[in-house]
Amino acid sequence: MNRNINLEISNPKKFISDIENKKFVEIPGSDIWDLGFSNIPHHNYTQPKDFPNCCEYHKSILSNLNDWFNTFPNCCDNHKALLKKKWFKKELYTDIPNKVLNSVSYTSSFIEHSIEKDNWYKEITDYIDYIIDSFGTPSIGGERFFSVIEYWVKNSLEIPKEIEWKRNQLLDYFKSKTEKKVKKNTDLNLLHSTFQNWIKFIPEIPVFNSIKIAYKGKLPMNLFLYDGEYNRFTGLTTFKGRTQSELIEIIVNHTKKILFQLTSENVYKSLNLTDKEKYEIQIIAEKHKLGQLLLLENFSKNELKYIKVLKKWLKNEKGFISELKPIFDKISEQNFHSFLIQQIFFFGQSLEKLKHLHSSFGEEDFRDYFLPHLTQISKKHIATGETFNKKGKTDILIQDMNAINTFVAECKLWKGKSYLSSAINQLIERYVLWRDEKIALIIFNKDNKDFAKVIEIAKETIEEHELFESFVEEKFKTIITYKFKHSEDITKIVTLELILFNCYKQ
Incomplete structure (x- = not known):
């Protein structure tokens, strides 16, 4: 199937403007023309003997077509418009009557051979569309073919009664092709x-x-x-x-x-x-x-x-998200606290390896070692040392952007059970406000070779304290979490982290 498609642009300025300014350019159907192609019969087709003089039916069709073509293109307003086209020449279409008659013969034979097949409808309608396409653009003769084959289906097609419904379905197809439809904007x-x-x-x-x-x-x-x-x-x-x-x-x-x-x-x-x-x-x-x-x-x-x-x-x-925000804020603070304790452990672990550094450290030196690290771990929190809180200056105080305490800690050297007990009292009674909830004692062992024994005694001291409430968990063997009652309000509970590092100097 070869088609020689031609364009005769009726409005060149608009066409060029559309090409330059639009993603898609629509060409009116009236600006397109081609003469179609030679259609062929299906493989089971046998032309009647002495066609088209084989019967009155075919002779009458050809006679009517010749009469129509003699008046073409003055037969109707649509065809009269062709006279204004530069490309139009009637002699280009002299074979149209014979082509229409052959197409009717091909199509009626195809319908008879296909009507009882399973895929009969698509086969027949696709073949009819193929025949119509063969008449080119505009479809000169195609409308004649279509009306003749529709009449034949309605009045002459012989099919078994049990599939008579197929005739009606084909007639619906013809009707759908000829009905005037409201044009949809599919630009x-x-x-x-x-x-x-x-x-x-x-x-x-x-x-x-x-x-x-x-x-x-x-x-x-x-x-x-x-x-x-x-x-x-x-x-x-x-x-x-x-x-x-x-x-x-x-x-x-x-x-x-x-x-x-x-x-x-x-x-x-x-x-x-x-x-x-x-x-x-x-x-x-x-x-x-x-x-x-x-x-x-x-x-x-x-x-x-x-x-x-x-x-x-x-x-x-x-x-x-607005409803979740208060919960997420609380969760975020809890996650920060866990992260903070983890970072303190990692910084302290590194310090344990630097014996040349911590050998001369006192309690304030240990605090000063941690502070620069703690100031870097969160942009939403501020870490300070020797900061006044309640009745004295605590070693480490971390506050959020609203100046609310989120962590209070004291750094202490290991000097035995009684010294640790005093450190607990100092932290809870002097430095912990009523609203504070998370506190820590960071203990550095410098003088005892048996660090395991230090851990054991420290844990005993914590649990013997009068404000001790309960054990929560133990991490890395040297981070032990407890619940303590608040010294000013025993109905309030604070979380105390006992964090121990072994800086024993041999």
């Missing part, structure tokens, strides 16, 4: 601008970045067009464009699919939470989940479009 430039507007409305937040990168500036033809239909007779796949409203419905559904995957209730699963915190977050998360489901499922096609969906989703998400 690709409109579809492209609609799609790019959707990309622009996607929020500029990290969870959407990959989506914006994937689609920005792209031409998703799979969204602009319906699935293609392949015609084995023409060898072509044809695509029908969607309207703007159809594209928006696709975008709405795609938006909902994306948003279903971008929920926030899984954030808490990676955090180290207490059962109470998990319960609080789960309650809020379920409320958020219900809001998302109502938002993304319960609306009609024409009620909400993608911009409204995105706005409502963001509002719902913002409310969810």
